[in-house]
Amino acid sequence: MPQTTRIALLQHACTDDVAANIAKAHQMMRDAAKDGAKLVLTQELYTSLYFCQIEDPALFDLAVSIPGALTDELCDIAKSSKINMVASLFERRDAGLYHNTSVCIDDTGTLVNRYRKMHIPDDPGFYEKFYFTPGDPQNPGYQATQLGDINVGTLICWDQWYPEAARLTALRGAQLLEYPTAIGYWKGEPPEEGARQRDAWITMQRSHAIANGCFVAAINRIGSEGDITFWGSSFIADPGGQIIAQASDHQEEILIADIDTKQIETVRRMWPFFRDRRIDTFDELQQRWLK
Amino acid sequence: MPQTTRIALLQHACTDDVAANIAKAHQMMRDAAKDGAKLVLTQELYTSLYFCQIEDPALFDLAVSIPGALTDELCDIAKSSKINMVASLFERRDAGLYHNTSVCIDDTGTLVNRYRKMHIPDDPGFYEKFYFTPGDPQNPGYQATQLGDINVGTLICWDQWYPEAARLTALRGAQLLEYPTAIGYWKGEPPEEGARQRDAWITMQRSHAIANGCFVAAINRIGSEGDITFWGSSFIADPGGQIIAQASDHQEEILIADIDTKQIETVRRMWPFFRDRRIDTFDELQQRWLK
Numbered sequence: 001m002p003q004t005t006r007i008a009l010l011q012h013a014c015t016d017d018v019a020a021n022i023a024k025a026h027q028m029m030r031d032a033a034k035d036g037a038k039l040v041l042t043q044e045l046y047t048s049l050y051f052c053q054i055e056d057p058a059l060f061d062l063a064v065s066i067p068g069a070l071t072d073e074l075c076d077i078a079k080s081s082k083i084n085m086v087a088s089l090f091e092r093r094d095a096g097l098y099h100n101t102s103v104c105i106d107d108t109g110t111l112v113n114r115y116r117k118m119h120i121p122d123d124p125g126f127y128e129k130f131y132f133t134p135g136d137p138q139n140p141g142y143q144a145t146q147l148g149d150i151n152v153g154t155l156i157c158w159d160q161w162y163p164e165a166a167r168l169t170a171l172r173g174a175q176l177l178e179y180p181t182a183i184g185y186w187k188g189e190p191p192e193e194g195a196r197q198r199d200a201w202i203t204m205q206r207s208h209a210i211a212n213g214c215f216v217a218a219i220n221r222i223g224s225e226g227d228i229t230f231w232g233s234s235f236i237a238d239p240g241g242q243i244i245a246q247a248s249d250h251q252e253e254i255l256i257a258d259i260d261t262k263q264i265e266t267v268r269r270m271w272p273f274f275r276d277r278r279i280d281t282f283d284e285l286q287q288r289w290l291k
Numbered sequence: 292m293p294q295t296t297r298i299a300l301l302q303h304a305c306t307d308d309v310a311a312n313i314a315k316a317h318q319m320m321r322d323a324a325k326d327g328a329k330l331v332l333t334q335e336l337y338t339s340l341y342f343c344q345i346e347d348p349a350l351f352d353l354a355v356s357i358p359g360a361l362t363d364e365l366c367d368i369a370k371s372s373k374i375n376m377v378a379s380l381f382e383r384r385d386a387g388l389y390h391n392t393s394v395c396i397d398d399t400g401t402l403v404n405r406y407r408k409m410h411i412p413d414d415p416g417f418y419e420k421f422y423f424t425p426g427d428p429q430n431p432g433y434q435a436t437q438l439g440d441i442n443v444g445t446l447i448c449w450d451q452w453y454p455e456a457a458r459l460t461a462l463r464g465a466q467l468l469e470y471p472t473a474i475g476y477w478k479g480e481p482p483e484e485g486a487r488q489r490d491a492w493i494t495m496q497r498s499h500a501i502a503n504g505c506f507v508a509a510i511n512r513i514g515s516e517g518d519i520t521f522w523g524s525s526f527i528a529d530p531g532g533q534i535i536a537q538a539s540d541h542q543e544e545i546l547i548a549d550i551d552t553k554q555i556e557t558v559r560r561m562w563p564f565f566r567d568r569r570i571d572t573f574d575e576l577q578q579r580w581l582k
């Protein structure tokens with residue numbers, strides 16, 4: 001089995017024209033395929049504005065059934081362009097039950113798996129707890145999905161701050177942890193605070209690569225929407241935590257990298273962290289607090 | 292209660308003269324106290340060379356009982372200099388049972404707690420599994436100890452690669468995670484590989500500060516011993532993961548920083564990661580692997 005996979009991260013702006021956002025992103029998918037990409041990853045909620053800046057029940061109209069017309073279109077692209085993909089969608093599971101969901105589609109055009117965001121933020125301007133039911137522990141739970149030559153662990157945005165989520169996904173065999181994301185500078189916050197937050201965001205995800213000896217891909221949007229200017233900066237880190245490709249903080253970009261899963265074996269032989277985990281001491285990780 | 296604490300990290304070289312190493316480090320403790328430090332932290336196994344480069348049963352002679360003559364001396368220094376401290380020792384618990392242990396001593400000269408290293412490495416040149424019995428899950432287990440105005444989570448070296456250990460210590464109320472360490476460049480390895488490893492070491496520990504919204508202190512030795520040139524670079528990171536003080540990679544240094552525990556509250560209000568941990572999904576962290 002070949003061990004090098006060309007992956008493409010789609011970083012772009014969105015407007016309130018959902019059809020136009022979809023058309024743009026799907027054209028980027030086809031373009032990435034022409035560049036030789038075998039795995040294409042979208043930013044979080046790539047079809048719309050980041051709508052969670054307000055709480056409005058009408059916005060549940062943005063949600064789609066999975067499978068449905070949108071995933072059918074993605075399956076067609078995957079099949080015709082011979083690409084595997086992970087796409088981040090707003091899922092309508094049933095009336096009053098919505099999720100922030102990633103779908104895994106393989107290069108035969110088959111919807112093979114989904115992951116529902118486990119960790120849901122709620123901060124001023126990021127009112128996600130209103131929109132997104134947290135993922136069930138088991139249905140589907142944390143997921144690692146074989147897509148072509150690489151096993152992809154699908155996590156989403158706020159999950160990126162939780163080493164537990166990265167670990168549980170890596171333990172399932174993920175060779176690449178991918179984080180579609182919507183994060184940016186907050187209007188009125190000093191630039192140096194924004195710079196610190198962006199640095200923390202990069203550092204945290206690089207640490208998942210190091211702790212788990214696997215690749216990490218973070219895919220963020222650009223553009224200003226309301227009070228947020230999304231900082232782009234999508235990147236790919238190798239199993240040693242080194243950034244091997246990174247996009248700008250303001251331009252639309254198909255970020256390409258060739259990743260060689262043999263590096264995982266090399267790094268894990270040097271730093272065999274999985275060998276030494278003290279699993280006999282981890283039961284209290286299921287507690288909220290220990291004071 | 293005052294919320295700012297001056298802490299001092301003691302970074303130095305060692306020789307095969309244990310008495311001289313001890314004399315040097317203990318003088319650094321007194322000097323740190325004169326500089327106003329209220330909490331003093333030693334590097335890993337500060338009394339000796341990093342002896343784990345070979346497996347030799349005679350080297351168990353380096354181990355000491357706790358309490359014992361060495362901790363008595365440390366208690367005297369703590370009391371007379373009015374400092375709290377965490378010191379990293381090679382502990383003889385009983386015949387055939389040795390640990391890599393940190394002791395917590397308060398400014399009244401009382402040995403108030405200990406922590407026994409949980410995660411034990413074993414790599415070429417770091418034959419620690421020969422010397423160190425892993426810490427028991429409960430005796431003492433992960434520990435957070437109030438020392439003056441700050442609660443200190445005591446972890447040790449290889450623990451630094453495990454987000455689980457940082458989390459379990461933070462959940463106990465640690466405001467500062469401290470990692471005495473012995474890590475460096477390996478003879479014959481290309482300099483760029485050493486630079487990557489040093490960067491990963493820093494990144495991983497900064498991530499513990501970010502994920503847990505607390506301070507982190509890493510205390511490493513300098514100097515060449517056998518095949519290893521220890522890279523120093525001791526540092527303190529704030530609860531946003533920013534490095535607020537860092538030592539050089541080759542000089543002996545008392546690294547001082549004033550840390551304000553109010554920052555913990557500020558950062559955790561902005562990024563309330565503890566609120567959203569999906570503790571209902573973490574049971575499988577107690578598994579070795581999930582494939």
